[in-house]
Amino acid sequence: MSTFYFIAFLSIFFSILVISAKNPVHSILYLILTFFTFTIHYILLNAQFLAIVNFIVYMGAILVLFLYTLMLINLNKESEPVKPFMIKIAGVFGGGILAVAIASSLKLVATSNPVVLQNPDLGLVKNLGKVLFNEFLLPFEVSSVLLLSAMVGAVLLATKDPKTT
Numbered sequence: 217m218s219t220f221y222f223i224a225f226l227s228i229f230f231s232i233l234v235i236s237a238k239n240p241v242h243s244i245l246y247l248i249l250t251f252f253t254f255t256i257h258y259i260l261l262n263a264q265f266l267a268i269v270n271f272i273v274y275m276g277a278i279l280v281l282f283l284y285t286l287m288l289i290n291l292n293k294e295s296e297p298v299k300p301f302m303i304k305i306a307g308v309f310g311g312g313i314l315a316v317a318i319a320s321s322l323k324l325v326a327t328s329n330p331v332v333l334q335n336p337d338l339g340l341v342k343n344l345g346k347v348l349f350n351e352f353l354l355p356f357e358v359s360s361v362l363l364l365s366a367m368v369g370a371v372l373l374a375t376k377d378p379k380t381t
Contacts, residue, residue: 227253
């Protein structure tokens with residue numbers, strides 16, 4: 217249980233660093249660390265599939281894409297537009313609402329009991345594969361055919377027609 221609290225502290229700490237970092241590249245790197253702590257949480261909750269998907273999709277693809285995009289864009293202080301006063305007031309108002317929501321959720325956490333899973337094998341990849349390929353085989357195959365036809369359509373739309381050029 218102490219591992220959970222330590223990883224939760226790291227998750228909150230890195231997420232605060234995401235929003236408080238002055239450099240956008242550092243902010244993205246802190247976001248990668250935040251998602252890594254989420255992956256550890258999924259492993260602690262025995263949800264290996266979600267941990268793998270979080271690690272591959274978010275950390276491996278989306279955030280690296282964000283990082284490369286930010287590194288390619290030249291962000292200077294001179295090119296940053298001046299924010300109007302009303303946007304600053306809206307930010308303070310939104311932050312106040314967030315603080316009230318966090319305070320009310322902490323009050324609920326103090327009075328609630330921890331959730332205990334009835335089935336310890338709930339998030340295993342083996343069980344997901346059994347359900348996916350036994351009970352939901354037809355919808356899985358139909359979705360794969362739909363994705364294949366969308367990919368073929370995208371390739372056909374992207375290629376130029378030799379008759380028109």
